[in-house]
Amino acid sequence: MYKTFAYTQGLTPKPTHYCPGCTHGTIHRMVGEVIEELGVRERTVGIAPVGCSVLAYEYFNCDMFEASHGRAPAIATGAKRSRPNLIVFTYQGDGDLASIGMGEIIHAANRGEKITVVFVNNAIYGMTGGQMAPTTMPNQRTTTCPAGRDVAEVGYPVRMAEQIADLRTPAFVARVSSHNPKEIIRAKAVLKKAFQYQIENTCFSFVEVLSTCPTNWGLSPLEASNWLEREMIPYYPLGIKKTPEAESGQQEHNSEGV
Amino acid sequence: MARVLMKGNEAIGEAAIRAGCLHFFGYPITPQSEVPEYLAKRLPELGGQYVQAESEVAASNMIYGSAGVGIRVLTTSSSPGISLMAEGISYIAACELPVVIVNIMRSGPGLGGILPAQSDYLQATKGMAHGDFHLIVLAPSSVQEAVDMVILAFELAEKYRNPTMVIGDGMIGQMMEPVEFPDQEIGPPLDPGDWALTGCKGREKRIVNSLYLDPEECNQQNIRLEKKWEKITKAEQRWEEYKCDKPYDLLICAFGMVSRICKTAIDSLSEEGYRIGLFRPMTVNPFPYDACAKLVKKSKRVLDVEMNMGQMIQDVRLAAEGSKPIEFFGKAGGVVPSPDEVIDEIRKVMKKAGIKKPKKKTSPKKKIGTAAKKKTSKKTAKKSAAKSSGSPKRSKIRRKR
Structure with missing residues (x-):
């Protein structure tokens, strides 16, 4: 008998509270594995957001902050600037990062803070009960846009990875997805790269992870995965958006992953 | 040390350095901008960090992050900026982190004016932000006392792990008076104790958190904070x-x-x-x-x-x-x-x-x-x-x- 699959040291054994079919658990696992594999767990400080992943501080097996809504990049700035040897990452949802925390994320990226941001985009406010997010798709129905998102009324969904990649400051910026095993394997490789850039003290790193919300989308987990692939990926193209080696804007959007 | 003639805001910055604070996160606002200006020059020379935040909201969360990893940290602002810092201050109080905040008060309400006032007394002492918590608040009446009180504020903040505020009306920041600093060039660093997030090597993970979903746990947290305040009330009146x-x-x-x-x-x-x-x-x-x-x-x-x-x-x-x-x-x-x-x-x-x-x-x-x-x-x-x-x-x- 031998073990073929075990808990990652990067996560605590505590069962998560996430809904069936939600990919937060998968993304936690990927981040946890990356932290373990890179051997930095004992010098990592994570910052949990407000939203569905508010309890992430209980799941990541490293020192953790709980942030106020949207401010994780500011807290990360304070932590990293104060103890530069720490590996500091934020884990944020789309309401947290792309709405209330827009100022903090853009400026942390623009200052080139040597932190890693894991941005989970599921196109909706999950914890508060399925309200419209800045990332909600055109015509997508939510509890606060029951007739579907009217882009003439509230504008188009914000593409955060592209926004960050557009800044002149060198950074590693990518968008990946968590809706099927192939993309999950790619996503983990990209996350690992993001943390490596921080470990080497190179630049700010930002990984947007497309994620499903079967509960608030009103779909089964399988339908949700299909919906993400069909509706979200064409609007939110996957790939490396920017690397510190390339000048801003010179790198074409690349759907090949790493 | 000999007395030197110094502007209040600059003296406040120097006092923080003497207290051993080499980390500052803040945002410019009249009439306190000479504090960040002074520290922007001095802190990098001393191996510290000066960061100009994108807003006071961000600044208050940066000091939360800095204090959370066990580093002595200062922010300064003036009335409208302090209102924006209310969010971070509530979290800092809840998480029992030692930070010092200086408010060089101007007039209000709203944008008010840039001239000296004392209109944030109630905000500082009674209603800083949401939730049950208390700031220790010191009110200097001279530049010398501002220096002494900034140093004392760090002591109290760390002794009780409680955010501490120094409120000076605009005059304190803007006028020049002779001041005397303690002899120490830079105070010793903060002891990260058994609470700071320094990486979990050789110990259990730590969490800096203010979320208590269990109402009884949250009740106990409030009782704990109130008991601490009773202790402060008994020992620290001046x-x-x-x-x-x-x-x-x-x-x-x-x-x-x-x-x-x-x-x-x-x-x-x-x-x-x-x-x-x-x-x-x-x-x-x-x-x-x-x-x-x-x-x-x-x-x-x-x-x-x-x-x-x-x-x-x-x-x-x-x-x-x-x-x-x-x-x-x-x-x-x-x-x-x-x-x-x-x-x-x-x-x-x-x-x-x-x-x-x-x-x-x-x-x-x-x-x-x-x-x-x-x-x-x-x-x-x-x-x-x-x-x-x-x-x-x-x-x-x-x-x-």
Whole structure:
């Protein structure tokens, strides 16, 4: 008998509270594995957001902050600037990062803070009960846009990875997805790269992870995965958006992953 | 160390360095911008960090992050900026992190104006942000005291792991006065203790968190914070009594810079033979209620003087418990009352209360300028704790034991 699959040291054994079919658990696992594999767990400080992943501080097996809504990049700035040897990452949802925390994320990226941001985009406010997010798709129905998102009324969904990649400051910026095993394997490789850039003290790193919300989308987990692939990926193209080696804007959007 | 002539805001920055604070996160706002300017130059020289945040909201969360990893940290701002910092301050209080915040107050409400005021007294002492928590709040009345209080603020913040605020009205930040700093160039670093997030090598993971979904757990958290506050209230009250060692008829209550204007007025009226004392809280939170009550009891009437529409007067009334009428004189909007205006107000109050000067002492009325000058020339070089009060004569700095 031998073990073929075990808990990652990067996560605590505590069962998560996430809904069936939600990919937060998968993304936690990927981040946890990356932290373990890179051997930095004992010098990592994570910052949990407000939203569905508010309890992430209980799941990541490293020192953790709980942030106020949207401010994780500011807290990360304070932590990293104060103890530069720490590996500091934020884990944020789309309401947290792309709405209330827009100022903090853009400026942390623009200052080139040597932190890693894991941005989970599921196109909706999950914890508060399925309200419209800045990332909600055109015509997508939510509890606060029951007739579907009217882009003439509230504008188009914000593409955060592209926004960050557009800044002149060198950074590693990518968008990946968590809706099927192939993309999950790619996503983990990209996350690992993001943390490596921080470990080497190179630049700010930002990984947007497309994620499903079967509960608030009103779909089964399988339908949700299909919906993400069909509706979200064409609007939110996957790939490396920017690397510190390339000048801003010179790198074409690349759907090949790493 | 020799005394140097320094602008208040710059002296505050230097005081933080002497206290061992090499990390600053803030945002420019008049009339405190010389603090970040001073530190932007000094901190990188000393191997520290100066970060100009994108907003005061972000700055308050940066100091949360910095203190959370066990680093001594400062932010400074002025009234509208402090309102934006309220969010971070509530989280910092909840997570029991030691930070020091300086508010160089300007007038309000709204954008108000950029001139000195004391209009954030209630915000600092009563209603800083959501939830049950208390800031330790110190109110200096001179540049020297601002220096001493910034250093004390770090001590208290770390002793109790509680955010501590120094509130100075705009004058404290903008004027130049001679100051003396402690000899130490840079204080020793903060001990990260058993709470800071320094990486979990060789120990269990730690969490800096203010979320308690279980109501009873949250209740216990509130009880814990309140018990800590009781301890602070018992041990950390500080105040000044001026000319209260001999019988007085009128008691003036004032904090910060205004207390010095009141002292000039009191000195002038004392020359005429009037008997007036001054009570000045130095910790406005915890407010020295018992000390204030004792002094109120010995007076016939109380006059509260502030640079606002009457904020500390609420605490003076609480201390007096209805035993005396509390009169108020205040100027807001950045208007600083002159000693003459305070004298006029005192005369009005004394007339209303039927207070007359004792018969035997009838020295001729003197103008303030000359009276004050005469006093200065008479000053003995007695180096007391009152050196910073501007007028050390018959002044006692007290601390509740």
